[in-house]
Amino acid sequence: MNVLDEVKKAICKIQPGIDESKIVPEARFKEDLEIDSLSKVEMALALEEALDLTLQDAELNDIKAVKQVIELIEARLNVRNAT
């Protein structure tokens, strides 16, 4: 699975009309993608639903860019695959 593609899908779902090419690992949620704190929770819900995992509020608070959410999800998936 390509995690970036999953994040793209989630962001396109929660921000309809967004220019998909803007969703790159370096993109910052607030400054580059207009994703505020509420939308970030909505994005996390979309990812939880799609990937059947749970993200903690505290983890989300620290996330500022697409790259970080990719890392977080990859770490979670690695734990799952290892057990």
Add this chain to the structure above:
Amino acid sequence: MSVMPHRVAVTGYGAVTPLGLNVEDSWHSLLEGKCGIDYITLFDASEFDVKIAAEVRGFDPAAHIDPVTARYSDRFSQFALAAAFQAVAMSGLKITDENKFDIGVVIGSGIGGIGALSAQYRVLYEKGPKRISPFLIPMLISDGASGQISIKLGIMGPNFSMASSCATGADALGMAFNLIRHGEITAMIAGGSDASITPIGIAGFTQAGALSKNPDPVKACRPFDKNRDGFITGEGAAVLVLENMDSALKRGAHILAEISSYGSTSDAYHITKPLESGEGAARAIQAALKSAGNPEIDYINAHGTSTYFNDLSETRAIKNVFGEKASRIPVSSTKSMHGHMLGATGAFEALICCKVVQEGIIPPTINLQDPDPECDLDYVPNTARKVAVQHAMTNSFGFGGHNSSLIISRYEGK
């Protein structure tokens, strides 16, 4: 020190209704006596006693609102945004850094975002509290529409919602009218919106005994008819731009009509039933008349819900206030066509009065075939009527015992 009250102009209006997605389409449907009531399509109502409603048909939020705002707005806020954009565009009012603090917004809603709440209840029970959308509360709150409009238009004066059930739209206009009249503010974007044709909404109104059980959509809403048996839930939004008359004239606005007065009272009697004597309604009508200097009323847009109690008590109120003149005043219930748009209805009916004074045509009460002997006024049965109207009154009454009357007048120049 007393200050001369300011005159209040209507300079724009917009509407999304069961009769059309804008004012002109809705107005033409009204004049044709077209009924906007049909079988419910917004959900599967096959198990419900009531299977009909006055739905807004063909509303595509994307045609009116940017996609992100549309996604995070309940249907009632989407209607309000669409109507507000129409109204402001029509008024020609430009919101600038100079005037943005002198303009306010009040969009009432009787029910608020019940569609969003219903959808999230399902998530709560099926998936648990951690899956609830962070947008639930902003979509649910009844001031969501008002807040979104201020954000989208950059309006920074007073901004609030209000609720008085089925009188909400009239009271929102009344509040806006008073703020301008007393010099608190220069302009208000004011109206009402509701979208409660949801399983829980229809079930709730049905259990309260308020809705018609008549299975025939186009015959069910029959205000003042002997065979009326309840109201039909509608939905939609109506928004008016109200302005201080001097300020509107100064910027060269086209004045569509004038709001002359607002009267508001309570029954202090029962949470759903009006006083059968119509006494509370009569006091609201009298208050509006007195405040406007007792003008001759040429038309009344009735609350006329098609419930047994409303139509009887409203008729009594009109007769008690106007005496022997009552039988000469044309009274129509346009709800026979657009259904009961709840928090939007008072605003849409005031908008209809603006059209009536401008165009000199009164939309009819349709389905009035066999009048209730106790409802014996001139209800403009079944066919629109051409008649010059200088002053129109619109009545709105709501669960909770709210009674409100507005007087809308033809603008006759300075």
